[in-house]
Amino acid sequence: GQNIDQPTEMTATEGAIVQINCTYQTSGFNGLFWYQQHAGEAPTFLSYNVLDGLEEKGRFSSFLSRSKGYSYLLLKELQMKDSASYLCAVRDWTQGNTPLVFGKGTRLSVIA
Amino acid sequence: DTGVSQDPRHKITKRGQNVTFRCDPISEHNRLYWYRQTLGQGPEFLTYFQNEAQLEKSRLLSDRFSAERPKGSFSTLEIQRTEQGDSAMYLCASSSSLMGESTEAFFGQGTRLTVV
Numbered sequence: 001g002q003n004i005d006q007p008t009e010m011t012a013t014e015g016a017i018v019q020i021n022c023t024y025q026t027s028g029f030n031g032l033f034w035y036q037q038h039a040g041e042a043p044t045f046l047s048y049n050v051l052d053g054l055e056e057k058g059r060f061s062s063f064l065s066r067s068k069g070y071s072y073l074l075l076k077e078l079q080m081k082d083s084a085s086y087l088c089a090v091r092d093w094t095q096g097n098t099p100l101v102f103g104k105g106t107r108l109s110v111i112a
Numbered sequence: 113d114t115g116v117s118q119d120p121r122h123k124i125t126k127r128g129q130n131v132t133f134r135c136d137p138i139s140e141h142n143r144l145y146w147y148r149q150t151l152g153q154g155p156e157f158l159t160y161f162q163n164e165a166q167l168e169k170s171r172l173l174s175d176r177f178s179a180e181r182p183k184g185s186f187s188t189l190e191i192q193r194t195e196q197g198d199s200a201m202y203l204c205a206s207s208s209s210l211m212g213e214s215t216e217a218f219f220g221q222g223t224r225l226t227v228v
Contacts, residue, residue: 004154008152042116042203042219042220042221043155043203043219044219045216045217045218087154089154099145099157099160099168100157100217102147102154102155102157103154104152104153104154105152105153105154107152
């Protein structure tokens with residue numbers, strides 16, 4: 001089975017940098033995704049990691065360490081519109097590989 | 113293509129009634145997923161189709177739940193004899209297997225079900 005842990009809530013200041021951590025335990029890791037979800041809206045894709053290291057995409061970066069079962073999402077130059085839930089999800093090949101298994105999400109509040 | 117669309121967006125039903133939701137995936141996507149999400153939680157996987165074949169069902173999916181994708185395009189999720197515990201957001205997502213396993217799933221806006 002899988003166990004995915006993220007902090008429940010975080011608060012950060014506009015213009016700052018915030019790091020959202022995710023730890024996971026899977027039988028057969030095969031990729032990690034980060035999604036953003038604004039209240040009442042659909043999750044939208046942010047990033048994908050399958051190999052160790054950092055993936056950068058504009059203000060958002062995601063890091064993966066497979067040996068530690070650990071990922072983080074880094075948001076730079078925070079804007080008020082970044083206030084949302086951030087969902088960590090893993091793909092596990094022992095669970096059929098294809099459906100993503102999501103953590104409970106981290107609710108980020110960006111304050112002025 | 114306007115993305116994944118779900119209908120209805122909101123549904124209020126009395127306990128014991130049956131409800132059916134529809135999902136239209138992105139047209140070229142052959143994979144379709146149903147998830148359920150309650151407040152403060154991440155989406156929970158319910159079931160998955162590749163083309164018209166239902167390849168996986170979660171243990172969360174009780175006998176009251178059934179899903180179909182008859183022609184490999186749109187899908188329906190039916191809940192029979194609804195219970196208050198079924199109140200949740202039901203999310204549909206689609207993806208393409210042709211781009212490999214790194215391809216993300218695209219989500220619809222969801223159907224919010226309230227059972228009273």
